Amino acid sequence: MGKVSDLYEQGVAEGRIRADQAQRDVLPHLDRVLDDMAAAPAPERRSAWRAFLGVGNPAPAGPEVRGLYLWGGVGRGKSMLMDLMAEAATVPVRRVHFHEFMQEIQAGLNRARQRGDQDTVRPVALEVAAQVRLLCFDEMQITDIADAMIVGRLFQVLLEQGVVIVTTSNRVPEDLYKHGLNRALFLPFIDLIRQRLEIVCLDSPVDHRQGRATGGQVWFCPADAQARTAMDTIWADLTAGAQAGPQRIEVGGRSFDLPLFADGVGRAGFWDLCGRPLGPADYLALSRTVRVLMIDGVPRLSASNYNEAKRFVTLIDALYEAKVRLIASAADQPEQLYNEGEGSFEFERTASRLREMQQAGWGRKT
Structure with missing residues (x-):
């Protein structure tokens, strides 16, 4: 050994x-x-x-x-x-x-x-x-x-x-x-x-995901008209005029649709992915389909939308493990999205991962 x-x-x-x-x-x-x-x-x-x-x-x-x-x-x-x-x-x-x-x-x-x-x-x-x-x-x-x-x-x-x-x-x-x-x-x-x-x-006082050099902006908050314009610009640049449309993703004999997909880049609203009864298998299949995922309108999370928040955590886990590049607009910075209530402890890991996923050079090598 x-x-x-x-x-x-x-x-x-x-x-x-x-x-x-x-x-x-x-x-x-x-x-x-x-x-x-x-x-x-x-x-x-x-x-x-x-x-x-x-x-x-x-x-x-x-x-x-x-x-x-x-x-x-x-x-x-x-x-x-x-x-x-x-x-x-x-x-x-x-x-x-x-x-x-x-x-x-x-x-x-x-x-x-x-x-x-x-x-x-x-x-x-x-x-x-x-x-x-x-x-x-x-x-x-x-x-x-x-x-x-x-x-x-x-x-x-x-x-x-x-x-x-x-x-x-x-x-x-x-x-x-x-x-x-x-x-x-x-x-x-x-x-x-x-x-x-x-x-x-492992009792370290240092979060090694913080303080890393970030690349171009990939997290836009608040999710207002300015953020929408920025997201649209990035989408146009990444897809380079390719024909975009829904992408059906098959999962164990059933399927769900990703609203927009072109040239390996997917785009969906938060509620498209987390407002429906999707689970880990769905998000794993999604992460194998796209190399970049754009999510519009991530809201603040709390007990009032606990199920949606739980799905978002599972989605980020799948994207992180598959090294899928994430671009998103959201109500606030990752650390401020879910500050109290059931599930807030687990979200600390998600917020840390969202920070790491913003760093320069992070993502699947293609």
Whole structure:
């Protein structure tokens, strides 16, 4: 196994990483996971069918390798450290946003139900375990009851199969799915995290997403006539006279329309994307369709439009992970859009991401 700390110091020396003592303090914990994996024999791997039928030794060989739960405020470098972790690993590894991973799991559960499987979670977890030994999740957050009700069983099977889990989050484990429906059924998962993952806080006072050089203006507020004119000018420039029209986006046997699309650039009003019952799968499909997305009229968010605000958070997560360039007009600056009420804590991460997405050079390389 490589060393996360070596890759980190190399990045600092090359000027790609801004040195941060709080980040350096957690590097030994990341190195420890890889060292333990290198010292432990690889677990016995069975085919999904043999595992499902109970044929062979169900327990992984060798000592248990304890994973890692790295939490801290937004913009502290957790995602960057997760990238380094995946790069340093020499075992089969997957680095994936937690939201995207759970979408894949839910799709697998649907297939298992269609097969008539009584235990739908186990075969899906076994498929994952057959492909990776180290799972690196970025941004664990659980707001969907469908995810909350199966994630404990999913992790239990993965850990039984010897998969090592490393994850980042903005919250301590006890705050996951806070105030969620039927949360009592979720609490054993928190106990499982505490038992099987080392809990480490990245306690840096610096938000590394702030203070970066910005490129041309891509966030216009307030969303008035002047902002509309600026957005229209950018649209005309990006599409260069190409014929624009609605773009149908197919998602699992259904579809929704993006109001305007031309030459890889999409444009929609806030309510077109967040006022309709769209979900993570829809936004992931959208992020694969466009390289630039323009959103008009993002309002102030609060308890009065909580569902729309929640969809906006999910949309930004999908765009961020896919490196889609965002241009928007809004009622205020990102940090001032959602200042109080349920959901305001989660929006701190969204505001930080919106700031990062404004920096020069950010976005998908095409």
